[in-house]
Amino acid sequence: MTGAASPPSAAAPGAAAAAARARRRGALLRLLLLAAGLAAAGLVLRELGAAPGTEWVDRHVRGQGVLGEAVFLAVGAVAAAVGVPRQGVAFLGGYAFGAVRGSGLALVAQLLGCALSFYWARLVGRDWAERRLAGRFGRRLRPLRDVLAGSPFGATLAIRLLPVGNNLALNLLAGMAGIAALPYFAGSAIGYVPQTVVFALLGKGVRVDGLWQVALSAALLAASIALGLRLLRRHRAAQAFEEAGPG
Template sequence: MSERARAVAKLLVLAAGLVVAGLLLRWLGAMLGTEWVDRRIRGQGLWGEGVFLLVGMMATAVGIPRQGVAFLGGYAFGAVVGTGLSLLAQLLGCALSFGWARLVGRGWAERRLAGRFGRRLRPLRDALAASPFGATLALRLLPLGNNLALNLLAGMAGIAILPFVAASAIGYLPQTVVFALLGKGIRVDGAWQLGLSALLLLGSIAIGFALLRRHRAGRALEE
């Protein structure tokens, strides 16, 4: 296959992936909720856990907020099991969108970085490339930002997947615990779970901002 044919094939895969992601985002966004959990997940044993894991992975991969996945995990399975399953689903979704961007999106990204959008994206891309673990951890600990956008940017930057996923796991954990506790607290009307989740969220935000002030990724975001 010629170089031009490979470029066209990658462009077609990129376009198809965007269309599929958009359709999945619309479908999953309409489907997910506590009613779906009550009907399809809770009380279904391993089958329910497997369905939740698969749907949570797809939801995270196409851009549904990972905090929503954690909330439903806590609602369905309780704080401990819900945190574990939600975290695994988030990491699988993270790796899926990262891998897709790395396989088909790097050439497209380089052209965008060389154009008028590069001035904004290049500093953050360079921060990720220089320190994949540290920059990813600092960015994951913040409640602001876009999880999918960071997955795609990291994949397009060509950084190693292991430090990226490892830092994502650590950075995801505080908010995953927070929202799993919220889901559990809503289901059982548990005031202490709701209070603890609020304190943990404030703590994770403070740590994230402290890391960003010290890290190159923070300066890139400010720019």
């Protein structure tokens, strides 16, 4: 017979690739909208005499010395642990403390949040994760878990540099699946740096009307996205992360 439909096995790879491209475009759009939204909100609120990130930042963090830093670290860590975008934490770090110190404090807050969600999942949900990874749900997540287990530092670094994905989802998966903690945190720390610096620069530029900081943050964001997309094409961990689609 002629004109028979293509078998499902032949169509499946194309459909999976199209779905992956759609997830990638959606994630990139969310990241760009986050950057634009933070900058626009900050500029508007500054013109109105208010502080981006609410008046709370000016009242309890800026100009408060060590106490303000401690408050920022505590609140930023909890925010990152429960799924608030880490870029927002970096933005407020730059707004409150400047690009250099804000980047450093935001990075510490992000790592504390990473550890909180990682160890919460390890202590509470590890058995649950192993059961899910053994069943139908594991068909998507098991490859990512296996890549992380085989190379916890390199795979985590590649994933953290990506402009796609979900920070909280990865922390929960790594904790529940028993990924080695120290290399996972080390890869996260280095992988967090580019976007942390980008968004801290953006926050600093908004506060002081520094157009060059805003322009530099935009250029660095473009470079970070280009690096992430290159890794997405070349690194097995990045491919597994996108195929799993946790965020």
